[in-house]
Amino acid sequence: MHFIFKGFAAPVAGIALIASGCSTPPADTPPAHAQAEGAASDLALCPGAERFDVAKIRAENALNGPERAERIAALASATPMPPDSEGAEALIRVRVPPTTMWQLDTRVTLWKDEGGVWQIATNNLRLDLPPPPPRPVLLPGEHDGYVPPPEPPPYLSSALSADKAERLDAFLSDPCFQTGPDQLSYSLPVHGTGDDDTPGWLCPPDSAAYLAEVSIAGEPVRHLLHSCPVELSVSRFLRFAAYLETAPVEKAE
Numbered sequence: 001m002h003f004i005f006k007g008f009a010a011p012v013a014g015i016a017l018i019a020s021g022c023s024t025p026p027a028d029t030p031p032a033h034a035q036a037e038g039a040a041s042d043l044a045l046c047p048g049a050e051r052f053d054v055a056k057i058r059a060e061n062a063l064n065g066p067e068r069a070e071r072i073a074a075l076a077s078a079t080p081m082p083p084d085s086e087g088a089e090a091l092i093r094v095r096v097p098p099t100t101m102w103q104l105d106t107r108v109t110l111w112k113d114e115g116g117v118w119q120i121a122t123n124n125l126r127l128d129l130p131p132p133p134p135r136p137v138l139l140p141g142e143h144d145g146y147v148p149p150p151e152p153p154p155y156l157s158s159a160l161s162a163d164k165a166e167r168l169d170a171f172l173s174d175p176c177f178q179t180g181p182d183q184l185s186y187s188l189p190v191h192g193t194g195d196d197d198t199p200g201w202l203c204p205p206d207s208a209a210y211l212a213e214v215s216i217a218g219e220p221v222r223h224l225l226h227s228c229p230v231e232l233s234v235s236r237f238l239r240f241a242a243y244l245e246t247a248p249v250e251k252a253e
Contacts, residue, residue: 048231080155103128203228
């Protein structure tokens with residue numbers, strides 16, 4: 001299964017959403033200098049701004065963002081939606097679709113409940129597991145005592161751990177994250193490149209791409225994308241959110 005975003009970014013022909021098996025969960029937290037007052041207006045204070053031409057990325061987003069957002073919203077709609085997440089004042093749906101290289105479909109939903117506590121639901125799918133062996137054919141009247149296992153729940157859900165909730169709030173309040181840019185294609189301009197279409201920086205082959213739909217009450221819905229990890233705040237947020245997990249299920253005695 002391989003997702004290609006054709007026409008996702010001009011002049012880019014497509015973006016492969018690859019959940020690389022070589023990716024490791026980052027320990028990213030918004031740096032203190034990025035949270036300082038004035039970071040939103042002084043892009044030089046934001047992670048990655050010294051390398052990437054943020055103004056050019058914003059211009060590309062303005063041109064291609066609406067069409068790209070439709071595709072992101074469609075893919076993010078596959079994440080679980082527990083009943084109490086409907087209508088939440090803060091709702092984040094993160095997805096990393098599978099590819100032929102990495103058969104894990106990552107689906108994470110985060111929301112704040114009525115008490116202001118972050119909740120998480122996941123229904124990550126492994127597509128590379130072999131099917132169970134077929135049951136033997138029985139003659140009429142025979143019974144092998146087989147009891148089918150219970151159906152797995154449609155998703156796992158719990159409150160988000162306090163430390164992860166604190167880091168999530170830190171990302172959402174980070175001026176560098178709030179000001180974007182929201183969508184980072186596999187070809188990004190760097191400082192010092194000309195105005196032609198020559199790419200300044202390309203994602204390595206088989207890079208991990210992540211997407212999210214972020215809905216906060218009173219704010220425009222944001223559709224986030226990175227085609228591979230970079231230093232920019234949106235990319236750091238996506239890597240953090242995609243690796244969040246529910247609390248371990250306690251086993252019965």
